Amino acid sequence: MIKLSMFQSGEMVMGRWPGSSLYYEVKVLNFNSNTQLYTVIYKDGTELELKEVDIKRVSGFRQSGGRSRSRSRSPSRRRSRSRSPGRVTRRSTSRTMETRKDARKEPKVKEVQEVRLSPVVRALWCFLLCCLLALSVLAEPSLLPPGAFFMIFLLPTITVILLLMCSQKDPSLMNFPPALPSLDAVWDVQVFGLVVLWFFFQALLYLLPVGKVVEGLPLRSGKRLKYRINGFYAFILTALVLGVAHYQGVDLSYIHANFLQFSVSAMILSVLLSLYLYVRSCWVPQEDLAPAGNSGNVIYDFFIGRELNPRIKSFDLKYFCELRPGLIGWVVINMSMLVAEMKIQKLDAPSPAMMLVNGFQLLYVADALWNEEAILTTIDIVHDGFGYMLAFGDLVWVPFTYSLQSFYLVNHPSALSLTWLVTIITLNLIGYFVFRKANSQKNAFRRNPADPKLSHLRTIPTATGKSLLVSGLWGFVRHPNYLGDLIMALAWSLPCGFSHILPYFYIVYFTCLLIHRDARDEKQCRRKYGSAWNEYCRQVRYRIFPGIY
Ligand code: NDP
Numbered sequence: 001m002i003k004l005s006m007f008q009s010g011e012m013v014m015g016r017w018p019g020s021s022l023y024y025e026v027k028v029l030n031f032n033s034n035t036q037l038y039t040v041i042y043k044d045g046t047e048l049e050l051k052e053v054d055i056k057r058v059s060g061f062r063q064s065g066g067r068s069r070s071r072s073r074s075p076s077r078r079r080s081r082s083r084s085p086g087r088v089t090r091r092s093t094s095r096t097m098e099t100r101k102d103a104r105k106e107p108k109v110k111e112v113q114e115v116r117l118s119p120v121v122r123a124l125w126c127f128l129l130c131c132l133l134a135l136s137v138l139a140e141p142s143l144l145p146p147g148a149f150f151m152i153f154l155l156p157t158i159t160v161i162l163l164l165m166c167s168q169k170d171p172s173l174m175n176f177p178p179a180l181p182s183l184d185a186v187w188d189v190q191v192f193g194l195v196v197l198w199f200f201f202q203a204l205l206y207l208l209p210v211g212k213v214v215e216g217l218p219l220r221s222g223k224r225l226k227y228r229i230n231g232f233y234a235f236i237l238t239a240l241v242l243g244v245a246h247y248q249g250v251d252l253s254y255i256h257a258n259f260l261q262f263s264v265s266a267m268i269l270s271v272l273l274s275l276y277l278y279v280r281s282c283w284v285p286q287e288d289l290a291p292a293g294n295s296g297n298v299i300y301d302f303f304i305g306r307e308l309n310p311r312i313k314s315f316d317l318k319y320f321c322e323l324r325p326g327l328i329g330w331v332v333i334n335m336s337m338l339v340a341e342m343k344i345q346k347l348d349a350p351s352p353a354m355m356l357v358n359g360f361q362l363l364y365v366a367d368a369l370w371n372e373e374a375i376l377t378t379i380d381i382v383h384d385g386f387g388y389m390l391a392f393g394d395l396v397w398v399p400f401t402y403s404l405q406s407f408y409l410v411n412h413p414s415a416l417s418l419t420w421l422v423t424i425i426t427l428n429l430i431g432y433f434v435f436r437k438a439n440s441q442k443n444a445f446r447r448n449p450a451d452p453k454l455s456h457l458r459t460i461p462t463a464t465g466k467s468l469l470v471s472g473l474w475g476f477v478r479h480p481n482y483l484g485d486l487i488m489a490l491a492w493s494l495p496c497g498f499s500h501i502l503p504y505f506y507i508v509y510f511t512c513l514l515i516h517r518d519a520r521d522e523k524q525c526r527r528k529y530g531s532a533w534n535e536y537c538r539q540v541r542y543r544i545f546p547g548i549y
Contacts, residue, residue, distance in 0.1 A: 005031035006052060007038060015040050016054035016184070023056065053184070145295075148303035155392055156267050159400055160186075162505060163260055166407050171502045181260060188261040195265040199395075202324040205234035207315065216376045221287050225309055227316065227376060231323050231369040238328055242335070255333055256340035256410060262333075263400040270395040274302060274388040277317070281306035281385075290385030305387025318386035321394040322375060323368060329399040331365050334358045337406035344410060352421055353414040353495035357405045360428050360492050367436065374443050405496050405503045414497035428491035435484025438473045442481070445469055460539070462532035470539045477542040479521070482514045486544070515545050 007013055007028045015026035026040040029047070037049040164177035211230030218224050246252065255262055278298075281289065284307050293304040310317045338350045338358055345351070350358070368375075375381055384390060416424070444451055449459075449467060458475065459467040473480035489507040496503035526533045 005033070005038070007031070007055060007057075012058055013040070014056045014058055015042075015048070015050050025058070026050075026055075028055075145297045145300040148300045152299070152303055152388060155397065159263055159267070159396060160260070162401055162404060162502070163263055163407070166404055166502055167259070167411070169411070171408065171412065171500050173501050186260055186264045188258060188265075191258050191261040192265040192268065195262060195269055198329065199269060199325050202234060202238070202328065203315070203320065205237055206230070206320050206324060208233065214373055214376070217382055219287075219308070225311075225316070226314070227319055229372050231372040232366075234324060235328055235331075235366065235369045238332070242332065251339070252332075252336040253340035253343050255336035256407070259333075259400075259407065263396060266329075266396045266400065267392070270388070270391040273317075273321075273395070274391045277310055277386055277391065278302045278306060280310060284310075290383065292383070293385035293387060301385075301387065303388045305385030305390055308385055310386050318390065319375070319381065321386075321391060322380060323372060326394040326396075326398045327365050327368060329395075330402055331362055333399055333403040334361055334406045337403065337410050341406075341410045345413060351409065351413060352416050353497075354406060354409045356416075356421070356424060356428075356495040357409065357492060360488065361402070361406075363428075363432065364488065367432075371439075371443075374439065377443070377446065401509075402506055404505055405492055408496055408500070408503045412496070412499070414495060414499075416495060420494075424491050424494045427494070428488055431484045431487030431489075431491055433484070434473065435481055435488060438481035438484060441469065441472055441474065460532055460535055462529040464528060466529075468529065468532065468536045470536060475540055477544060478537070478540055479514075479518055479544055482518060483544050486511065486514065518543070518545055 009028055009030050011028045013026060013028055014023040016023050024042055026042050026048075029039040029041055031038050032049075035049070037051060038055060039047060039049050040055070041047050160181075161177070164181065165171050165173075165175070168175060168177065206228070208230060209228075210233050211228055213226050213228050215224040216227055242250075242252070278301070281301075286294075288308060289306050290304075290308040293301050293306040295301055295304075309319075334357065338354050341347065341354050342350055380390060441454070441457070445454055445457070445459075446466075456471075457469055458471040460470055461467050469475065477483060486507070489510050493504045493507055501508075529536070
């Protein structure tokens with residue numbers, strides 16, 4: 001059935017600018033009944049094809065906008081972004097919102113903000129952003145109930161602010177998004193469906209009976225839970241499925257074009273999951289609760305997580321969320337940014353900067369999945385309950401804020417000289433070597449202190465029966481694994497150049513996190529190992545964050 005067009009040729013309407021919540025005054029040129037797309041022309045002469053949902057009548061728009069205002073702005077270099085569902089966007093047929101004229105002409109189009117923010121609100125946003133670093137550090141079991149309550153709202157707010165800021169033409173720290181996004185820009189039922197589908201697809205891969213089954217550390221009850229190690233297989237299978245989908249015409253840049261909607265959908269999913277986790281924790285035996293999340297304060301326990309290892313039969317929800325949907329999702333998001341960059345910047349191949357960011361972070365994720373077993377001895381799995389903090393971290397924070405560099409590069413190209421390129425690669429390799437070697441050395445030592453491969457390393461005994469490494473990387477500096485991680489974090493941001501601080505968000509946040517983690521671990525180890533730890537500190541004097549605490 002041929003659908004009739006709602007808007008007529010020559011009519012002046014408000015057209016949504018691709019990938020944003022901003023509407024501009026445009027003139028309808030024609031309607032293609034086959035593609036169901038309107039060709040519209042902006043005041044600067046830029047022509048785009050828009051879907052009907054992205055067009056509003058001028059009168060209706062002003063009425064519904066209420067406080068709407070206009071202001072001039074030139075979205076130079078921001079060209080088209082496809083919002084059409086991936087399934088129908090074969091390269092040859094993908095004409096949705098395609099810019100027909102060269103947008104390099106610095107178009108001057110009129111922008112209408114749906115809810116313009118007052119300077120007071122902007123100042124508040126600034127304050128919230130500043131709070132992030134301090135509070136991210138506090139997002140640990142030592143957090144107090146008011147802090148937990150604050151964090152429940154602060155984390156999603158910060159995520160949305162970061163994404164809005166990064167999608168601006170000028171993503172300076174003080175250039176806060178001038179308008180709150182419209183409902184359209186944050187919610188899309190199809191996107192939510194895709195996020196849920198992604199979650200269940202990864203769950204299906206987790207259930208595949210491939211890969212070895214290992215035991216975790218003993219629980220308080222003495223029981224040891226079994227875990228299937230098949231994360232790397234899930235990663236490969238996901239890559240194959242996405243590869244096939246790409247060649248079938250699925251356009252990965254759809255994620256970039258709807259990035260905010262994807263993040264909000266993931267937030268909703270994480271909240272639903274956290275509610276489920278909290279409710280089910282009310283029925284589990286006391287011994288299955290995490291000590292830190294069993295304070296009796298509903299908000300605090302909801303945030304920190306009550307149940308230590310929530311499982312549906314053998315399906316371990318925490319273990320699954322730690323490495324699968326979010327971590328693999330991070331790589332998929334990066335790939336989407338890469339495709340979007342080629343499309344928007346009209347490149348035949350991704351830029352070197354984009355390739356570096358993608359390559360480095362791919363290595364990090366692949367490494368985590370390859371060494372999946374190592375997660376079974378981490379604080380997250382052994383000590384922390386599964387609640388909002390981890391659910392949000394795993395499903396939203398990691399995939400949507402750790403991919404900020406590639407998101408930034410889509411609209412903010414960064415040229416790299418060969419020397420600089422080689423320097424950044426070298427830096428990442430050094431970081432990776434230190435990170436991997438340190439973690440592997442410690443893991444191997446903790447699993448089997450008598451391992452002949454480690455016989456060359458010097459150790460000091462402790463009263464607990466465990467020993468401490470005082471040579472190799474652990475004898476060079478305390479927490480060498482943090483050092484390697486930090487070096488890599490720097491290498492992930494450097495490809496974005498020095499025009500803005502936003503792509504350096506990860507390293508700033510991560511430094512704060514590690515400072516706090518380092519201090520917490522230092523305290524715990526001193527309590528655990530007493531004089532042996534003092535002796536370790538005497539022999540290994542260097543710290544990554546000397547004199548900070
Ligand atoms: P570690 O893996 O460093 O674990 C710390 C523990 O190691 C100590 O409690 C102690 O436990 C043991 N240890 C300390 N010193 C020695 C020594 N000299 N010899 C032997 N054992 C020692 O900490 P994390 O779990 O915090 O970090 C693991 C990795 O994950 C790191 O590389 C970190 O950078 C990374 N990470 C990444 C994050 C991200 O968002 N990208 C977030 C958090 C961590 P014990 O003696 O009881 O065995």
